[in-house]
Amino acid sequence: MSSANKPIGVAVLGMGNVGTEVVRILTENTDDLRSRVGAPLELRGVAVRDLSKKRPGVPPELLTDDAAALIDRDDVDIVIELIGGIEPPRSHIRAALDSGKSVVTANKALLADYTGELATAAADSRADLYFEASVAGAIPVIRPLMQSLAGDTVQRVAGIVNGTTNFILSAMAETGADYAETLAEAGRLGYAEADPTADVEGYDAAAKAAILASIAFHSRVTAADVYRQGISSITPADLASAAKLDCTIKLLSICERIVEADGTEQISARVYPALIPLSHPLAAVNGAFNAVVVEAENSGRLMFYGQGAGGAPTASAVMGDVVMAARNRVYSGRGPLESTYASLPVASIATVGTRYYVSMKVEDRPGVLAQVAGEFAKRHIGIAVVRQEGAGDQAQLIVVTHLAPDGSLSETVAALEDMDAVTKISSVLRLEGTDE
Numbered sequence: 191m192s193s194a195n196k197p198i199g200v201a202v203l204g205m206g207n208v209g210t211e212v213v214r215i216l217t218e219n220t221d222d223l224r225s226r227v228g229a230p231l232e233l234r235g236v237a238v239r240d241l242s243k244k245r246p247g248v249p250p251e252l253l254t255d256d257a258a259a260l261i262d263r264d265d266v267d268i269v270i271e272l273i274g275g276i277e278p279p280r281s282h283i284r285a286a287l288d289s290g291k292s293v294v295t296a297n298k299a300l301l302a303d304y305t306g307e308l309a310t311a312a313a314d315s316r317a318d319l320y321f322e323a324s325v326a327g328a329i330p331v332i333r334p335l336m337q338s339l340a341g342d343t344v345q346r347v348a349g350i351v352n353g354t355t356n357f358i359l360s361a362m363a364e365t366g367a368d369y370a371e372t373l374a375e376a377g378r379l380g381y382a383e384a385d386p387t388a389d390v391e392g393y394d395a396a397a398k399a400a401i402l403a404s405i406a407f408h409s410r411v412t413a414a415d416v417y418r419q420g421i422s423s424i425t426p427a428d429l430a431s432a433a434k435l436d437c438t439i440k441l442l443s444i445c446e447r448i449v450e451a452d453g454t455e456q457i458s459a460r461v462y463p464a465l466i467p468l469s470h471p472l473a474a475v476n477g478a479f480n481a482v483v484v485e486a487e488n489s490g491r492l493m494f495y496g497q498g499a500g501g502a503p504t505a506s507a508v509m510g511d512v513v514m515a516a517r518n519r520v521y522s523g524r525g526p527l528e529s530t531y532a533s534l535p536v537a538s539i540a541t542v543g544t545r546y547y548v549s550m551k552v553e554d555r556p557g558v559l560a561q562v563a564g565e566f567a568k569r570h571i572g573i574a575v576v577r578q579e580g581a582g583d584q585a586q587l588i589v590v591t592h593l594a595p596d597g598s599l600s601e602t603v604a605a606l607e608d609m610d611a612v613t614k615i616s617s618v619l620r621l622e623g624t625d626e
């Protein structure tokens with residue numbers, strides 16, 4: 191048998207939402223995959239946690255609960271990690287890479303903090319580490335950033351990168367659906383993480399922002415570098431208020447190159463729910479769909495859109511990586527290596543400027559509006575819109591600002607909280623996607 195025909199042995203770790211679909215594609219599409227790779231892709235085994243669970247369509251002799259032994263087999267060339275979380279995936283991936291096996295993973299939580307370690311292990315043993323599925327599910331975004339845009343200078347990567355929260359916010363905005371029920375449905379549909387706190391508190395989107403920023407800006411950004419705020423405090427009242435301003439609310443992930451007047455550069459990486467105008471392209475991204483807008487110096491603006499979560503869409507991205515890794519083994523190629531030469535520092539959120547929406551309960555009496563406006567004016571924050579909703583005890587004052595530094599806005603909110611006439615700060619949200 192020539193080396194071009196030698197089978198490539200594949201091991202799958204984890205058979206949940208994504209693993210089940212990957213095993214299905216590997217077993218259903220063997221002929222096409224063989225033609226595309228240039229050699230048969232042979233499934234050697236599937237590591238699962240519970241051997242007693244029925245797995246229709248999977249030959250029982252392929253199932254094992256000993257992932258380490260499966261990885262160690264001589265006839266395994268590519269390890270597909272779909273367990274999720276830090277351990278045991280980190281140890282399994284290290285074991286595979288250290289022994290020269292290629293790894294494909296969808297594990298953004300792990301990559302956000304350990305890409306450095308894993309990429310070094312891959313480089314040392316000349317193995318490949320692919321992770322297209324880790325950001326925005328089916329949407330090709332890692333490969334475009336790492337390869338297609340490798341000759342350009344990326345300025346901004348921003349968008350919606352968490353399907354679960356987008357599914358929840360879309361349902362709340364469209365039908366007034368209940369937050370908890372919609373989250374449970376996202377779990378049933380295979381969108382949510384094993385612990386959905388990762389989704390709703392923005393950890394998942396922050397991990398993805400860290401991965402995107404690292405690649406886009408050739409630097410090492412970890413999850414802890416990303417400013418993060420989730421959607422658990424967004425209320426139906428916020429969405430209704432946003433609608434009155436011709437806006438909707440989306441959980442945004444924003445990675446930007448900040449260039450100071452003296453030419454020094456920093457990265458801003460942040461995740462938060464924000465109002466965006468209904469006319470903005472991201473406002474039309476609903477359900478578990480994701481969209482990523484990339485702006486680079488020479489390419490201009492590029493928009494990537496598609497299914498950001500779910501078993502089959504995510505498996506599509508995993509399988510694209512598996513074919514790449516397999517071809518590299520057949521034809522002695524190499525996948526792209528980590529690039530961190532720029533080592534740009536990450537800016538503090540306090541220095542980042544955005545527009546704000548502040549909603550507060552105030553006493554309904556003369557002079558309050560002037561007092562509130564005065565606190566914004568003291569810190570040189572311009573007000574674009576002031577609106578009162580309701581009256582008496584229910585009076586709600588909405589203030590939308592012009593561009594303001596995060597630090598000044600935080601000081602203003604603290605001062606408003608101290609005012610007798612302000613009984614409650616109901617929400618402080620950012621407003622993105624407008625011209626100023």
Ligand SMILES: NC(=O)C1=CN([C@@H]2O[C@H](COP(=O)(O)OP(=O)(O)OC[C@H]3O[C@@H](n4cnc5c(N)ncnc54)[C@H](O)[C@@H]3O)[C@@H](O)[C@H]2O)C=CC1
Nearest residue numbers: 204205206207208237238239272273274296297499500504
């Ligand atoms: N579900 C989705 O839409 C997407 C998921 N991902 C990522 O893909 C990975 C897998 O996600 P899902 O399939 O949704 O998770 P899941 O929780 O449905 O599946 C994980 C599976 O791994 C099994 N498992 C746990 N410990 C194990 C062990 N020690 N050995 C073998 N199996 C073990 C669990 O029993 C479970 O069946 C995660 O890293 C997730 O963040 C990435 C993009 C989208």
Ligand SMILES: N[C@@H](CC=O)C(=O)O
Nearest residue numbers: 352353354381382383
């Ligand atoms: N839980 C994640 C799954 C895909 O990455 C999400 O909802 O986006």
Ligand code: NA
Nearest residue numbers: 322325327329
């Ligand atoms: Na992707």
